[in-house]
Amino acid sequence: MRRPLARSLTALVAAALLLPAVAACDTEPAGLVIYSGRNEGLVGPLIEKLEDKLGTNVDVRYGDSAELAAQILEEGDKTEAGLFLSQDAGALGALSKESRLVALPQAVLDKVAPAHRGSGGDWVGVSGRVRVLAYNPDKVAKAPDTVHDLVKPEWKGKIAYAPTNASFQAFVTGMRVLEGDDATRTWLKGLKANAKAYESNLDVLKSVDEGETSVGLLNHYYWFEKVAEEGEDKVKAKIHFLPGGDPGALVNVAGVGKLKGSSKSESAYAQKAVDFLLSAEAQKYFNDETKEYPLAAGVKSTVEGLPPLESLQAPKIDLGKLDSLKQTLAMLQDVGMV
Incomplete structure (x- = not known):
């Protein structure tokens, strides 16, 4: 009677020992955890390519870039993330x-212009x-050459903008860095008096395209995506790239950084992920899928009608200084925009 019991216990122990192995197969830990401020619909296919390149699991936590950055700061060295992919430079x-953030190899830095x-x-x-002005040629012959003109009386009721959009807020932060808080606050008050607020850049472009407004502030790729989808002959709106280093011509970036606190193996995967995102394959993805500018050396935009990046007259600004989003939000609240 004892022998069968022994065999049963042996079987139970063996089964118990096998369970963790089975569970591990079902919940294999990620080789790399990424916090992404870029949405899954945009970068999901690129993450799948990255996972194949790394040969390991990649776990992505999606969210708002500023909120994820705050989470990383709170987590400190205990963060699970090895890589942060941000929608904008300010969070980085x-x-x-x-x-x-961990210092990147000089060879990697040299792939991207300072x-x-x-x-x-x-x-x-x-x-x-790049920030641009969309305009409706049936409403105005041309767009202004500076965002400072938009606060003039003749533009009252003719401007569309999206004050709660992250790209608009980054632009305002850039203006604060370039021209100071007082000048920016004054400009915002003038813009609010003249402009109509919309929820998104897509709504801004739609407003201008349909003639509801004459001019709109947005990022360039919204227009190029619309043209790619509908055909340029079907899009009434045009876009204007601002000259002379105007704050309205800010070139912002989506970027990536390796996080401190990750394991040695995860850090190695994170570095390979940075290398992949700067590869011709990934750069072409951004060019083709989002109509954004490739930034890695040797990769040029092939989007028809998009001027070369080096030809743009963007303001000279350290993009890392776009980190004062809290102060920008406080200013937008103060003038009643958000």
């Missing part, structure tokens, strides 16, 4: 300021977008 600048990477050598841009 905030992490760099608090020394939460204007499109962190001055501390710990993050790089992977795709670029």
